[in-house]
Amino acid sequence: PASARPGPGGDLLIGGVGLAEAADRFGTPLYVLDEAEVRSRARAWRRALPHADVHYAAKAFLCSAMADWIAEEGLGLDVCSAGELRLAAAAGFPAQRILLHGNAKSPEELRLARRLRVGRIVVDGLSEIPRIAALADAGTPQRVLLRVVPGIAAGHHSAVRTGTDGQKFGFRIAGGDAAEAVARILGQPGLDLAGLHCHLGSQITDTAPYLAAVDRLVALLAAVRDRHGRELPELDLGGGHGIRYLPGDGELDPARFARAVGTRLAERCAAHGLAVPRLIVEPGRAIAGPAGVAVYRVLSVKHTADGRRFAAVDGGMSDNPRPALYGSAYQVRPVGRSGTGPTAPTDVVGRHCEAGDVLVRGAALPADLRAGDLLAVPAAGAYQLSMASGYNLVGRPAVAAVRDGRIRLLIRRETVEDFRAREVGR
Numbered sequence: 452p453a454s455a456r457p458g459p460g461g462d463l464l465i466g467g468v469g470l471a472e473a474a475d476r477f478g479t480p481l482y483v484l485d486e487a488e489v490r491s492r493a494r495a496w497r498r499a500l501p502h503a504d505v506h507y508a509a510k511a512f513l514c515s516a517m518a519d520w521i522a523e524e525g526l527g528l529d530v531c532s533a534g535e536l537r538l539a540a541a542a543g544f545p546a547q548r549i550l551l552h553g554n555a556k557s558p559e560e561l562r563l564a565r566r567l568r569v570g571r572i573v574v575d576g577l578s579e580i581p582r583i584a585a586l587a588d589a590g591t592p593q594r595v596l597l598r599v600v601p602g603i604a605a606g607h608h609s610a611v612r613t614g615t616d617g618q619k620f621g622f623r624i625a626g627g628d629a630a631e632a633v634a635r636i637l638g639q640p641g642l643d644l645a646g647l648h649c650h651l652g653s654q655i656t657d658t659a660p661y662l663a664a665v666d667r668l669v670a671l672l673a674a675v676r677d678r679h680g681r682e683l684p685e686l687d688l689g690g691g692h693g694i695r696y697l698p699g700d701g702e703l704d705p706a707r708f709a710r711a712v713g714t715r716l717a718e719r720c721a722a723h724g725l726a727v728p729r730l731i732v733e734p735g736r737a738i739a740g741p742a743g744v745a746v747y748r749v750l751s752v753k754h755t756a757d758g759r760r761f762a763a764v765d766g767g768m769s770d771n772p773r774p775a776l777y778g779s780a781y782q783v784r785p786v787g788r789s790g791t792g793p794t795a796p797t798d799v800v801g802r803h804c805e806a807g808d809v810l811v812r813g814a815a816l817p818a819d820l821r822a823g824d825l826l827a828v829p830a831a832g833a834y835q836l837s838m839a840s841g842y843n844l845v846g847r848p849a850v851a852a853v854r855d856g857r858i859r860l861l862i863r864r865e866t867v868e869d870f871r872a873r874e875v876g877r
């Protein structure tokens with residue numbers, strides 16, 4: 452990760468704290484977040500887009516400390532459940548800077564959002580239009596964005612490509628669904644249609660899909676102006692900005708994104724005679740991903756007669772389902788070992804009862820790797836903890852944060868007692 456540096460004795464330092472010490476103190480698997488890295492990434496987005504609203508996508512990872520950091524850096528928050536919304540509100544996150552998403556918002560979620568006075572709700576289906584409008588009291592309409600599907604395929608895996616036709620989110624621009632939804636929303640006095648939203652996909656490393664989205668959304672803004680005489684003031688391009696998991700990976704940094712999108716937006720708006728709308732972006736992975744590292748302890752090393760080596764660690768697909776779900780690739784580094792000795796290709800596998808529970812295939816790890824050694828997986832801050840499961844009752848890992856050479860526990864390890872505490876019958 453950007454923040455992990457070699458330390459004495461082959462240790463890895465994150466935020467000035469050695470991972471070996473962190474593992475000794477809090478046990479493994481352990482996720483360590485670098486507060487300074489989260490903050491500097493959040494700041495980089497704000498600096499690159501000073502006239503835009505940057506909303507951190509909570510689904511990448513959220514806890515109270517994260518909500519504090521994001522709030523203090525002046526960003527907004529994108530939430531998509533009552534859980535994310537309640538946690539943010541309880542942490543004191545300003546509701547006006549919260550945006551609620553979701554293709555299946557429950558009546559309770561919408562009521563909660565309205566009661567807390569969230570800044571924006573993203574309309575994802577026709578049935579939501581009268582439901583949200585009915586919650587708004589006469590004087591203060593609810594500000595909404597309309598989620599549209601521009602028909603653009605982008606993202607690291609088909610499961611995360613939400614900009615294409617034939618998937619569950621939003622209203623297609625092609626075919627007229629989006630235009631129909633605009634007309635319906637404008638007919639509701641309880642709703643204030645601020646603009647259009649799209650989210651193309653995740654782990655996108657190229658600007659081209661965003662530029663295509665700008666073209667299609669600005670054309671729709673112009674069509675709305677022509678038909679209804681209304682210029683919508685906001686344009687939300689969602690998240691999806693890619694990070695570097697492997698040394699050769701591309702990444703979409705805030706400055707490159709801002710330059711390309713800013714130029715294209717200005718051009719297209721000028722061509723249509725529109726004022727440039729206020730841009731909204733929702734980076735999740737690009738803020739949280741590189742700021743986290745997962746630390747595991749090796750529990751067993753197995754050699755097979757056909758020349759394979761497996762290093763089994765004390766976590767796996769329950770704390771990081773991404774390799775099993777999407778075939779995602781990661782780096783892995785030994786902790787507390789100098790990097791100079793001979794290595795051997797190793798499959799780093801988890802402890803769960805599936806052959807597909809492989810974290811990293813073919814990693815070059817020390818030839819004498821043995822049980823008790825520590826391994827670190829960088830770029831682990833996004834979509835790992837937030838997608839962690841209770842599989843095999845292993846328990847979700849502990850989460851610690853580092854700042855200025857100090858480490859503190861944010862979330863304790865989940866135990867079987869947590870599971871049993873929820874059992875209310877037998």
Ligand code: LLP
Nearest residue numbers: 508650653654690691692733734735736834
């Ligand atoms: N906005 C909306 C409406 C989204 O649906 C998402 C992600 C984001 C923003 C943030 O996207 P990001 O900047 O983090 O790429 N579990 C998958 C990723 C799913 C992303 C879902 N939506 C993975 O681990 O790759």
